[in-house]
Amino acid sequence: MTHASPSKRQAILAAARQAFLAHGYSGVSMEAIAEAAPVSKPTLYSHFHGKQELFSAVIAEQCESLLITLASSQGNNQNPEVGLKRIARAFVDLIYAPESLQLYRLIISEQQHFPELGAQVYRSGPEPVLTQLSSYLAELAASDTMQIADVEASSRLFLSMLKGDEHFRCLLGMQDGLNAAEKENMINAAVALFLKGHRYEA
Numbered sequence: 720m721t722h723a724s725p726s727k728r729q730a731i732l733a734a735a736r737q738a739f740l741a742h743g744y745s746g747v748s749m750e751a752i753a754e755a756a757p758v759s760k761p762t763l764y765s766h767f768h769g770k771q772e773l774f775s776a777v778i779a780e781q782c783e784s785l786l787i788t789l790a791s792s793q794g795n796n797q798n799p800e801v802g803l804k805r806i807a808r809a810f811v812d813l814i815y816a817p818e819s820l821q822l823y824r825l826i827i828s829e830q831q832h833f834p835e836l837g838a839q840v841y842r843s844g845p846e847p848v849l850t851q852l853s854s855y856l857a858e859l860a861a862s863d864t865m866q867i868a869d870v871e872a873s874s875r876l877f878l879s880m881l882k883g884d885e886h887f888r889c890l891l892g893m894q895d896g897l898n899a900a901e902k903e904n905m906i907n908a909a910v911a912l913f914l915k916g917h918r919y920e921a
Contacts, residue, residue: 728766730756736777740821744774744829744836771836775843778826781819782844785809789851799859799919800910803877806852807906811881815896820889849874865917873917880909 734755738747749770753763767773788809792802813819830837852874860867867873885905888894897905 727756727758727762731758731763731766731773732777732780735773736780736818736822739774739777739825740818743825744770745832749773771833771839774836775839778822778840779843779847781822782813782848785813785848786851789848789855793851793855793858799864800914802855803910803913804906806855807877807881807910808902810848810878811897811902811906814882814886815889815902817896820896823890849878852877865914865919867917873913877909877913880912881905 731752734757735747735752738752738755747770749763749767750760752773753760756763767776785806788805792806814823826837826840849871853870856865856867856870856873856877859865860870885894885897885901889896
């Protein structure tokens with residue numbers, strides 16, 4: 720079997736994302752995605768062995784810009800306030816994006832019927848984000864820039880401060896999202912509290 724070219728792969732992911740959002744996970748077939756891409760079924764299956772793997776790839780692609788931001792922050796621990804704000808901004812832009820909210824609702828709604836889907840999705844997106852953030856915080860701790868006893872716990876805390884009630888309200892449809900000023904206020908407050916809690920002094 721030959722693998723799909725990068726352009727074919729992007730076409731498949733774009734078609735799959737739109738199909739999943741429009742019809743749900745259980746309402747979409749691999750054949751329908753191949754037709755929408757449009758690619759042949761052998762081309763589709765040469766790159767993604769099944770619908771669960773394809774859905775996970777959609778989630779991974781959604782997280783890509785955040786992972787790039789995290790990767791670029793590593794090795795640069797001179798100003799953690801700047802680094803953490805860059806990471807927080809990328810994270811907030813991701814999780815409050817309308818498409819991300821739709822995908823999140825979709826994962827929850829399908830969990831009962833496809834219990835293994837949640838674990839695979841977590842491994843594709845949230846877990847790599849947490850791993851890279853923990854690595855960044857470990858660098859800050861190793862350089863004595865910040866005092867961090869448990870980098871994984873602190874990573875979870877940092878990301879949680881950027882979600883909380885506002886994100887839950889958005890998921891419930893009680894508000895559409897956050898405007899630019901609301902995002903900046905949240906980011907500034909979270910980073911300030913996080914730095915203070917880890918005894919960082921500028």
